[in-house]
Amino acid sequence: MSSNYSGYMGKVMAVDLTTETVSEYQWTDEQRELYIGGKIMAARILADHLTGKETAFSEDNWVVISTGPLTGTGAPSSARFNISALSPQTGILASSNCGGSFGMYLKRAGYDALILKGKCKSKRWLEINEDQFIFHDAEADGLWGTKTGECQEKLVELIGKKTFGKLCIGPAGENLVKYSAIVSDERAAGRTGLGAVLGWKNLKAITASGTKLTPIHDKEQTSQWIKKWVSYLQAHPLTGKQLPKMGTAGLVSSMQMRSILSTRNSSAGQFEDFEKISGERLAEEFNITNKGCVSCPIRCARTVTVHEKSVKGPELETLVLLGSNIGNNDMQSILDWNYQLDELGMDTISTAGTIAWAMEANEKGLWDNGLSFGNIDNIAQIFDDIAHRRGIGDELAEGTKRLSEKYGGKEFAIHSKGLELSAYEPRRAVGQGLGYAVSNRGGCHLNGGYMVIMEGLGLNIDSQTPKSKADFTMMFQNLMEMISASGQCLFTSYAFFPAFLLEKPNSLVVKLVNFAAPHIGWALRLINKFPRMCALHLPMFHHTKMFPYAVGMKMDFGRYMEIGERGYNLERMINNRFGITAANDKLPKRLTDVPQDPKHPETKVPLETMKKTYYKARGWDKNGIPTEKTLRRLKIK
Numbered sequence: 001m002s003s004n005y006s007g008y009m010g011k012v013m014a015v016d017l018t019t020e021t022v023s024e025y026q027w028t029d030e031q032r033e034l035y036i037g038g039k040i041m042a043a044r045i046l047a048d049h050l051t052g053k054e055t056a057f058s059e060d061n062w063v064v065i066s067t068g069p070l071t072g073t074g075a076p077s078s079a080r081f082n083i084s085a086l087s088p089q090t091g092i093l094a095s096s097n098c099g100g101s102f103g104m105y106l107k108r109a110g111y112d113a114l115i116l117k118g119k120c121k122s123k124r125w126l127e128i129n130e131d132q133f134i135f136h137d138a139e140a141d142g143l144w145g146t147k148t149g150e151c152q153e154k155l156v157e158l159i160g161k162k163t164f165g166k167l168c169i170g171p172a173g174e175n176l177v178k179y180s181a182i183v184s185d186e187r188a189a190g191r192t193g194l195g196a197v198l199g200w201k202n203l204k205a206i207t208a209s210g211t212k213l214t215p216i217h218d219k220e221q222t223s224q225w226i227k228k229w230v231s232y233l234q235a236h237p238l239t240g241k242q243l244p245k246m247g248t249a250g251l252v253s254s255m256q257m258r259s260i261l262s263t264r265n266s267s268a269g270q271f272e273d274f275e276k277i278s279g280e281r282l283a284e285e286f287n288i289t290n291k292g293c294v295s296c297p298i299r300c301a302r303t304v305t306v307h308e309k310s311v312k313g314p315e316l317e318t319l320v321l322l323g324s325n326i327g328n329n330d331m332q333s334i335l336d337w338n339y340q341l342d343e344l345g346m347d348t349i350s351t352a353g354t355i356a357w358a359m360e361a362n363e364k365g366l367w368d369n370g371l372s373f374g375n376i377d378n379i380a381q382i383f384d385d386i387a388h389r390r391g392i393g394d395e396l397a398e399g400t401k402r403l404s405e406k407y408g409g410k411e412f413a414i415h416s417k418g419l420e421l422s423a424y425e426p427r428r429a430v431g432q433g434l435g436y437a438v439s440n441r442g443g444c445h446l447n448g449g450y451m452v453i454m455e456g457l458g459l460n461i462d463s464q465t466p467k468s469k470a471d472f473t474m475m476f477q478n479l480m481e482m483i484s485a486s487g488q489c490l491f492t493s494y495a496f497f498p499a500f501l502l503e504k505p506n507s508l509v510v511k512l513v514n515f516a517a518p519h520i521g522w523a524l525r526l527i528n529k530f531p532r533m534c535a536l537h538l539p540m541f542h543h544t545k546m547f548p549y550a551v552g553m554k555m556d557f558g559r560y561m562e563i564g565e566r567g568y569n570l571e572r573m574i575n576n577r578f579g580i581t582a583a584n585d586k587l588p589k590r591l592t593d594v595p596q597d598p599k600h601p602e603t604k605v606p607l608e609t610m611k612k613t614y615y616k617a618r619g620w621d622k623n624g625i626p627t628e629k630t631l632r633r634l635k636i637k
Helices: 029-035 038-047 101-108 149-160 189-202 219-235 237-258 277-288 315-320 330-344 348-365 379-388 393-394 401-407 430-438 470-484 492-494 499-503 510-517 521-529 542-551 557-577 607-618 628-635
Strands: 014-017 023-026 063-066 081-088 093-098 113-117 124-129 134-137 163-169 183-184 188-189 205-211 302-304 309-312
Touching: 029 038, 029 557, 038 063, 038 081, 038 093, 038 315, 038 470, 038 521, 038 557, 063 101, 063 189, 081 101, 081 189, 093 183, 093 189, 093 557, 101 163, 113 189, 113 628, 149 163, 149 205, 149 219, 149 348, 183 189, 183 628, 189 205, 189 348, 219 237, 219 492, 219 542, 237 277, 237 302, 237 315, 237 393, 237 499, 277 302, 277 330, 302 330, 309 330, 315 330, 330 348, 348 379, 348 401, 379 393, 379 542, 393 401, 393 430, 430 607, 470 492, 470 542, 470 557, 470 607, 499 510, 521 557, 521 607, 542 557, 557 628
Parallel strands: 014 113, 124 205
Antiparallel strands: 014 023, 063 081, 063 113, 081 093, 093 188, 124 134, 163 183, 163 205, 183 188, 302 309
8 A cells, every 4th residue: 555655665565475476465654653664563463463372383473574664765774674473482473673685675676564474385485576576496496405695696696686685594494493593695683583484484585676766755854864863973982983993892891891791601790701702802803894784874793704705793792692601712713603603594692592501501410412611612513403403403403491491400591581681691780681571572682672781881870770770671662662663773772872971981970860860760751651742853863853854754752752662562462462471571590589799699680679660661560461551542452
């Protein structure tokens, strides 16, 4: 259905993989206003379909690949696209974001989103060229069984041109590894195992191409605002200095100093050899050049050498979780493994978390698997065995949660809702611990609100107090939901913090901000509850003005937050159908019951205290279920 708004192509297509037929899925301007695009749009589509009885490996598990209205407008870092479905790893709603070029080219083909239904009867790949949807034999064309790099190279040969979007799965997805990824270019929709969903559906790859351009409401104002926004990002200490210089890896040293560097399966927050895996060392000794996604002025990606080949380097999560968290100080091994896992199509976070748990389980005598902290000789082979489900790899392919249920060791199984936690050890950043527990997709630092940026990696508010953490978490989650739904990278939100707060950490003003932050929960609660009272544009938050300029849609900071809140509650409502309640918003006992520092008993996550405040702030009942009043206020019901 065409749109009166710019920024949209006006079509959502439903692809029936079983019958290999295509039809248009009705999506109105009213729905665009309420659900914008990306993951929020996908959640609405899936909420209208899922009953709570479906499973990840079933024909009724629809896969929604969606873009945002800012994708293709030239807005900073706006090339991202989202993939949502039920996760084989968690059994609940999954959303995975990717910076590859597929989303941009999907819009050039004329579509805002794809809905994949059913299951291919044989191994297939799908070519989209504007009005043409062509299914091809993935085995006859030599794609099935290939790694992600080779697959994409073959697609270039098969399509006969280089300028098109592509996504594919690797051997891990084909073999239904629970944490397999979907890859586009050198970028991965890594988390929640959606590569296995495409593998189960016998769909190896999708390509998209076309000549259609994203319509822009006011080209002159949009262009002027983008220039102003880019200048702001490039002048900011995080998006203009730290991220371009060292990427996310630059946080390793700060995490060490704050005792939030996950070490040896999150049994500690510091690593004696942290300098050997630091962003400083990566930048000085291994980085060749910086890269960035399409339309990205930040350019946080590293380029390194692996097997005499220039490839994408590791981000923070990979450096830490394949470094300190398994007792490894060898930088080159991490570079090699990062490339290997991308080629196999596996999420580096969950792979590393599973390996760390297995190492500890072996050392505690729960499971004789040959893995131990600091011993890396067999890791590359183990990764290959996981992707092909060979030997011990067949069990490791199931992930931390299932392994701990089989062998024991749940108390040190570092996951939430079945999704392994990222690199930030939360006992010295308790707000981040809350975020991990209540995140809709499981143990995710981003979907959890990324409170760690307030607790030592940006500002320095009291990292142990539970005060105000629930309210900050809710606000950040809502904002980040909307940024993702718009089609933008979450790193653009880093510039939300005024530069002086980061550049002058010892100034009186910053000290007052850090002191006051735990005491303003009541004010945040008021803003979160009545976002429309913030009917304004904040000077450090450029996102809101892109909507009237580029899309022609009314937007301000309050409306922006409200749409994010709507998306977050909609995802929670879907998860409630699949049995998620307050009982599932939890962390392993290592993080909630065992102090990181025995001399300081407060160094653990006071989760239950924060959860009660969080549910109240969200308008959820004590069981973690959105109330009818909340759903009606947000126009979800």
